[in-house]
Amino acid sequence: MLGFPSGRTAIVGAATFGVGKSPGFEAMDLTVRASLLALADAGIALRDVDALFVAQPQDTLAGLSFADYLGLRPKISDCNRSGGSAFMLQLEHAALALDAGYCDVALIAYGSNQATASGALVQSSKNAFWDAQYKPIRPISAYALAASRHMHQYGTTKRQLAEVAVAARRWAQLNPEAHMRDPLTLDEVVSARLISDPLGVRDCCLVTDGAAAIVMTRADRARDCRKAPVYALAAASTVTHADISAMPDLTVTGAAESGARAYAQAGVGAADIDVVQVYDAFTINTILFLEDLGFCAKGEGGAFVENGAIAPGGQLPVNTSGGGLSYCHPGMFGLFTLVESVRQLRGECGERQVAGAELALAHGNGGLLSSQATVILGSHAS
Amino acid sequence: MHDIQPERQYREFLAQNRFMIQRARSSGRYVFYPRVAEPLSGDTDLEWVEASGRGTVYATTVVRRKPPEPSYNVALIDLAEGPRMMSRVVGIDADAVRIGMPVQARIVDDGGMPLVVFDALPEPN
Numbered sequence: 001m002l003g004f005p006s007g008r009t010a011i012v013g014a015a016t017f018g019v020g021k022s023p024g025f026e027a028m029d030l031t032v033r034a035s036l037l038a039l040a041d042a043g044i045a046l047r048d049v050d051a052l053f054v055a056q057p058q059d060t061l062a063g064l065s066f067a068d069y070l071g072l073r074p075k076i077s078d079c080n081r082s083g084g085s086a087f088m089l090q091l092e093h094a095a096l097a098l099d100a101g102y103c104d105v106a107l108i109a110y111g112s113n114q115a116t117a118s119g120a121l122v123q124s125s126k127n128a129f130w131d132a133q134y135k136p137i138r139p140i141s142a143y144a145l146a147a148s149r150h151m152h153q154y155g156t157t158k159r160q161l162a163e164v165a166v167a168a169r170r171w172a173q174l175n176p177e178a179h180m181r182d183p184l185t186l187d188e189v190v191s192a193r194l195i196s197d198p199l200g201v202r203d204c205c206l207v208t209d210g211a212a213a214i215v216m217t218r219a220d221r222a223r224d225c226r227k228a229p230v231y232a233l234a235a236a237s238t239v240t241h242a243d244i245s246a247m248p249d250l251t252v253t254g255a256a257e258s259g260a261r262a263y264a265q266a267g268v269g270a271a272d273i274d275v276v277q278v279y280d281a282f283t284i285n286t287i288l289f290l291e292d293l294g295f296c297a298k299g300e301g302g303a304f305v306e307n308g309a310i311a312p313g314g315q316l317p318v319n320t321s322g323g324g325l326s327y328c329h330p331g332m333f334g335l336f337t338l339v340e341s342v343r344q345l346r347g348e349c350g351e352r353q354v355a356g357a358e359l360a361l362a363h364g365n366g367g368l369l370s371s372q373a374t375v376i377l378g379s380h381a382s
Numbered sequence: 383m384h385d386i387q388p389e390r391q392y393r394e395f396l397a398q399n400r401f402m403i404q405r406a407r408s409s410g411r412y413v414f415y416p417r418v419a420e421p422l423s424g425d426t427d428l429e430w431v432e433a434s435g436r437g438t439v440y441a442t443t444v445v446r447r448k449p450p451e452p453s454y455n456v457a458l459i460d461l462a463e464g465p466r467m468m469s470r471v472v473g474i475d476a477d478a479v480r481i482g483m484p485v486q487a488r489i490v491d492d493g494g495m496p497l498v499v500f501d502a503l504p505e506p507n
Contacts, residue, residue: 128415129389130415130467130468131468133468133492133495133497134456134468134469134470134497135445135454135456136443136445136456136468137445141443141445141456144443145441145442145443145456145457145458146441148441148442148443148481149440149441149481152441152481152482193446194444194446195446196443196444196445196446196456197442197443197444197446197477198443199443243468244458244468245415245458245466245467245468246415246466250440250441250458
């Protein structure tokens, strides 16, 4: 069978470690702790890992560093650099490699100590000369430009952007692991200090430490693991540009393409998805991705999120962990959307559990809306 | 053989007070930012041409700085020739820049380096 091996591989372990502030740890310490927790969750021994997919902001050769740290000799070591979507691409590549028999146990891991190490978002990329001359704040100004265009074209308001931040906070209040759990109101978000118009400080993701890891294997072996497998039903990605000046249409992201291909692979549509995680680096992201992934029509994302529609008790559960806006944001959030999807499909989410969730969508964003990658996971193989 | 060296030559033109973009000879398409080949076709028949400097604001933001540092505009400008570029609209308040505003390019000295910025033009009625 050609194409993505839908349902033939599964996530069998998932974990986070050190979310929030983790003074005294280096980034790789956090990554290793999360990885060992994920392996324990799966009931798979460290020595059985034969494929490493590790991406870290401060370490361009993280896959090598990880192998060194734990004395592994992986058949595959991948240090993907496509930004916060890297982990969706790694899941895609791991599924292909597992299905082809190139490897048997794939570990996808990430960690960052950016909050305690520098207090700011640690970035390994920068604008090319052409945009850099004008001193946009990377990455915020790029997303602000997209928001300005969406507001101009579709009448989206700052209050609608604020709905995204407040919904994320309300989910975070149900998540004991979340970094920001204080009450937050629409007015507080709307009137927060501007960073790059129209985005204010509460439209922006957190700066935290944290690590996450998932373990994947083929479906046959997955059934012998400790917990019920979460099957990889689809994974698709695309790149539309690098710097924001080259984005073809600032109101349409590559999620429209990655999402459509992912739905086709899984044989499902947006209406079938029970729980959604999108990389919410900024409030505008959630609106763009909900539109591009088909949860509402283009231009209607602002109205769609109004009145708590994506908050607990709303019509569509989005970013149930609290997202990058309120759960954590250690620099590259993509892997945390996969972990939360696994936890929802396993029914491990306590107060924030979406009842009966069987089909989850996780969407990653990399660069400046540049790389878009969609993963669909399910509690059944088809 | 005249190999295009995109960034170096762009900056040399700018130092001569010339805002140059590229055009692919076979397709007639304009290209910015400058590069060694036309996107998609891969054609290397690019030539430098003077930009008209006319443009329209496609998207805009204000980068807020802590006073007394002044906040400043960052905008995406659709050039009359087709390509889009990042720039700054000057001469009006940073937060008075509007999408759809017609603008005209000008080369200024930005801390010792020539830089293409745009002046807002009166809106056509």
